[in-house]
């Protein structure tokens with residue numbers, strides 16, 4: 130063939146599908162076949178295998194389309210090992226519970242029973258998530274706002290620091306759940322008591338970390354702002370707060386974890402709604418499937434909220450990116 | 456010597472300084488550490504005074520007092536006859552360390568003084584002008600950690616210049632620059648000073664720099680700092696580094712700094 134007659138790459142050859150994702154599709158298909166063909170006595174086995182086949186089909190479509198995706202989207206192919214591992218784990222779980230009964234019911238639940246919980250009880254679970262998120266958000270927003278303002282006042286004002294330091298030293302280490310009996314007794318509703326407890330749990334770390342952030346702001350920054358004509362208000366808003374922000378976010382993350390713990394306990398002890406309550410209710414009926422389902426939902430909820438906070442930090446502290454790794 | 460008193464304003468563009476019997480000490484490990492012992496000198500509006508002295512003798516301390524960041528233990532500094540007690544944006548300092556705010560882009564750092572004084576509406580155009588002047592026109596949107604040490608120093612200089620100071624206090628502002636950039640920045644500062652007529656105090660360790668730029672050189676002793684010499688440099692601008700007049704002066708100043716052996 131002559132070099133000049135035709136542009137050599139005028140027609141792009143069809144790209145080969147992503148091999149890793151293709152393999153994952155095959156493993157999912159195998160898992161689906163195993164679930165469908167091996168008989169068992171559980172409900173929802175057919176539905177589960179249909180979903181698993183659906184995932185296999187989706188993965189094979191992705192494998193075929195993958196080479197044509199833009200580079201950003203193409204990163205999903207690195208999740209192929211995880212997709213394979215999940216299918217293997219699902220199959221193993223299925224075998225040792227539904228298929229062989231090696232792990233006994235009711236303490237161990239086969240996957241299709243968990244699926245059944247979502248099919249039968251999704252409305253209630255959804256309501257519980259909504260209730261938990263609302264309660265958590267109310268308490269956390271209140272707590273972190275007050276904690277931030279308290280920390281700022283402690284670090285900025287000598288008088289507030291003088292009076293606030295011993296108080297914070299004393300009540301800071303007390304776990305918020307220790308206030309639970311008093312809170313449910315003092316507050317008019319269990320909901321407001323729970324908001325108080327969550328606010329306390331999240332507010333304390335935010336206050337302490339904000340305070341330490343404020344007190345570690347270098348004097349040189351203030352010197353510069355002052356010689357350039359900065360008023361005290363300018364110093365707080367444009368020097369203290371931005372300089373303390375990395376510390377504030379450490380406090381916000383600590384406060385968020387603490388508030389999860391308090392949320393669950395408060396819902397179990399007094400608030401008659403939310404995922405914590407659902408867990409306890411399921412325990413009362415020995416409905417282990419419902420408990421596992423609620424745990425899974427709770428894990429997704431908490432990790433989504435943490436991810437959200439990471440996103441906010443990434444936005445606000447973009448300037449830090451070159452300074453440290455996270 | 457250049458001293459263009461502007462006709463429109465009551466005050467001249469440069470600030471007059473009187474430093475009157477200043478003493479200052481720090482407490483270091485429980486013991487008093489005298490740093491400035493009876494420092495007095497006056498600066499006429501529009502003068503360019505270079506301060507030379509051994510490391511650790513108290514030059515930066517003196518500049519902090521003049522900026523109004525700390526009160527002196529004894530004595531008084533006056534700006535245009537009024538005692539200096541607080542910082543004021545008419546007296547702008549370029550510190551030894553550039554200390555840019557890491558959470559602000561270079562442009563936002565340079566804008567700091569205008570923001571603090573509420574002048575962003577009327578004078579924002581000055582920001583890009585100042586960035587151009589120090590050769591950072593293309594770096595307005597980057598963060599300080601993306602700058603080299605010398606670029607950070609130039610950004611700090613731009614941050615001072617946008618404020619139209621009447622007294623510009625420079626504490627080794629060119630210390631981290633390579634010798635070529637350094638020379639061009641020296642000329643740039645001299646040009647600005649000649650154009651705008653502000654009073655300038657420059658601390659430097661570079662005798663040549665002091666002689667090339669200033670109208671007057673004040674030499675300090677070891678800590679606690681006293682003035683050991685006050686030398687007027689009678690040469691017009693633009694100056695030439697090869698001028699033999701500077702070679703003679705240089706020998707004299709090095710002698711005052713205790714370095715006569717090598718000269």
Ligand SMILES: Nc1ncnc2c1ncn2[C@@H]1O[C@H](COP(=O)(O)OP(=O)(O)OP(=O)(O)O)[C@@H](O)[C@H]1O
Pocket residue numbers: 481482483488490508509510511512513514515516517551678
């Ligand atoms: N905040 C402080 N507390 C205690 N001692 C200080 C303080 N600031 C400066 N000193 C001391 O004062 C002395 C003079 O410091 P200063 O920074 O004024 O020196 P300098 O002349 O600027 O030196 P260099 O040329 O090295 O910058 C030093 O011995 C230093 O230890």
Ligand SMILES: [Mg+2]
Pocket residue numbers: 514515516551626
């Ligand atoms: Mg110094």
